[in-house]
Amino acid sequence: MDYSFTEEQNMLRDMVRKFTQAEIPPEVAREIDEQDRFPRELLAKLSELGIMGINVPEEYGGQGGNIVDEMILFEEISRALPVLAWAAGNIILYGNEIIKTNGSEEQKKKYLPRLAKGEVIFAYALTEPNAGSDAASIRTKAELRDGRYIINGSKIFITGAGVSDIVVTNARTAEPRFGGITDFLVETSSKGFSTRPIKDLGYRGSNTCEVYYDDVEVPLENILGGPECLNHGWKQMMRLLNTERLLLSACALGIGQGAFEYALNYAKQREQFGKPIGTFQVIQHKLVDMATELEAARRLAYYAAWKETQRMECVKETSMSKYFCSEVAKKIALNGVQILGGYGYTMEYDAQRYLRDVLVLSIGGGTTQIQKNIIGKQLGL
Numbered sequence: 001m002d003y004s005f006t007e008e009q010n011m012l013r014d015m016v017r018k019f020t021q022a023e024i025p026p027e028v029a030r031e032i033d034e035q036d037r038f039p040r041e042l043l044a045k046l047s048e049l050g051i052m053g054i055n056v057p058e059e060y061g062g063q064g065g066n067i068v069d070e071m072i073l074f075e076e077i078s079r080a081l082p083v084l085a086w087a088a089g090n091i092i093l094y095g096n097e098i099i100k101t102n103g104s105e106e107q108k109k110k111y112l113p114r115l116a117k118g119e120v121i122f123a124y125a126l127t128e129p130n131a132g133s134d135a136a137s138i139r140t141k142a143e144l145r146d147g148r149y150i151i152n153g154s155k156i157f158i159t160g161a162g163v164s165d166i167v168v169t170n171a172r173t174a175e176p177r178f179g180g181i182t183d184f185l186v187e188t189s190s191k192g193f194s195t196r197p198i199k200d201l202g203y204r205g206s207n208t209c210e211v212y213y214d215d216v217e218v219p220l221e222n223i224l225g226g227p228e229c230l231n232h233g234w235k236q237m238m239r240l241l242n243t244e245r246l247l248l249s250a251c252a253l254g255i256g257q258g259a260f261e262y263a264l265n266y267a268k269q270r271e272q273f274g275k276p277i278g279t280f281q282v283i284q285h286k287l288v289d290m291a292t293e294l295e296a297a298r299r300l301a302y303y304a305a306w307k308e309t310q311r312m313e314c315v316k317e318t319s320m321s322k323y324f325c326s327e328v329a330k331k332i333a334l335n336g337v338q339i340l341g342g343y344g345y346t347m348e349y350d351a352q353r354y355l356r357d358v359l360v361l362s363i364g365g366g367t368t369q370i371q372k373n374i375i376g377k378q379l380g381l
């Protein structure tokens with residue numbers, strides 16, 4: 001079996017690592033976290049590397065890369081500044097992936113070249129106050145009036161909605177639970193569209209928002225995939241799930257790696273009882289467990305991604321990956337705080353930031369419990 005990365009993929013990892021080392025020293029990551037600021041300048045610099053079109057087909061101005069390429073990018077960025085990976089996700093996942101997978105030819109031509117240059121930002125709005133894990137219960141409604149759809153309702157926890165140009169909005173257009181949902185490309189400059197930022201524990205700067213639709217008018221051609229895709233919203237979302245779970249796995253791997261390296265360096269330097277704490281077997285074994293579990297999580301994630309690139313059935317593996325990577329990274333970040341002792345508990349050291357950031361990865365994109373439900377079903381339970 002050969003799961004090794006290609007030469008291009010190794011070059012991609014090196015390039016992104018050089019970028020993060022040059023542009024994101026720890027003090028920059030701290031500042032963005034403290035100021036809860038969307039990392040717009042860093043996103044622009046990342047776009048200058050020509051990386052925003054990583055998964056956009058070449059004929060639309062992108063690099064035509066696959067999910068493994070995307071994961072390398074997300075893992076490397078998350079190691080330095082997780083919120084920048086999410087900001088890139090607003091383009092790469094919620095823009096490129098949604099439009100290239102589900103968009104009409106007209107929508108692909110309109111958005112993909114601009115997305116590939118990082119000129120336009122998307123958000124994806126599914127979750128509502130009463131529809132979280134049970135996403136098919138959404139109530140935000142779109143009604144046809146005089147040849148246009150009018151959207152009314154609200155969404156919650158929408159990443160980057162306040163800094164986006166387009167919010168892909170799931171709305172109810174018919175009664176059937178799954179077959180009555182349509183995705184609309186809603187321009188955030190539309191009359192009646194507004195957002196309220198929510199203060200989060202971690203991923204500060206990701207601009208999580210509540211979104212309100214008050215008689216927002218949307219033309220028929222802004223139905224994702226075109227007017228013939230009315231009521232196709234649920235099917236369209238299903239096509240994105242593997243990609244989203246794998247990218248969130250990569251985010252977890254990056255945070256896990258960052259938290260592990262931070263704790264490892266500390267354990268080598270911090271002395272108690274006349275020697276580095278890393279020489280105490282308890283600390284050493286803790287770090288060994290962290291490194292081993294992280295490596296196991298990484299193998300699972302890239303194995304699932306490889307299956308996806310081979311167009312093999314991999315629903316079970318992508319859910320396993322999302323669940324395992326996020327839980328392993330959470331454990332690593334928590335152990336990191338413990339290894340730093342009292343310093344780990346202060347806001348003056350970065351161990352707490354890894355922990356605050358990682359917690360959402362077992363919630364967003366389908367919680368760990370929901371992933372386990374999916375895996376259970378795949379096992380015939």
Ligand SMILES: Cc1cc2nc3c(=O)[nH]c(=O)nc-3n(C[C@H](O)[C@H](O)[C@H](O)COP(=O)(O)OP(=O)(O)OC[C@H]3O[C@@H](n4cnc5c(N)ncnc54)[C@H](O)[C@@H]3O)c2cc1C
Nearest residue numbers: 124125126127132133157158159360363364365366367369
């Ligand atoms: C920072 C952040 C960013 C987000 N970004 C986006 C975004 O961009 N777009 C978007 O649409 N959504 C987004 N979300 C929403 C996210 O997908 C939901 O929070 C998630 O799906 C869980 O829904 P909920 O919060 O309503 O929890 P609930 O569904 O109410 O779940 C509460 C608890 O019950 C458990 N539970 C629920 N149902 C079951 C079940 N059947 N079996 C076992 N356990 C169950 C859950 O695992 C959880 O522990 C984001 C959330 C956060 C926190």
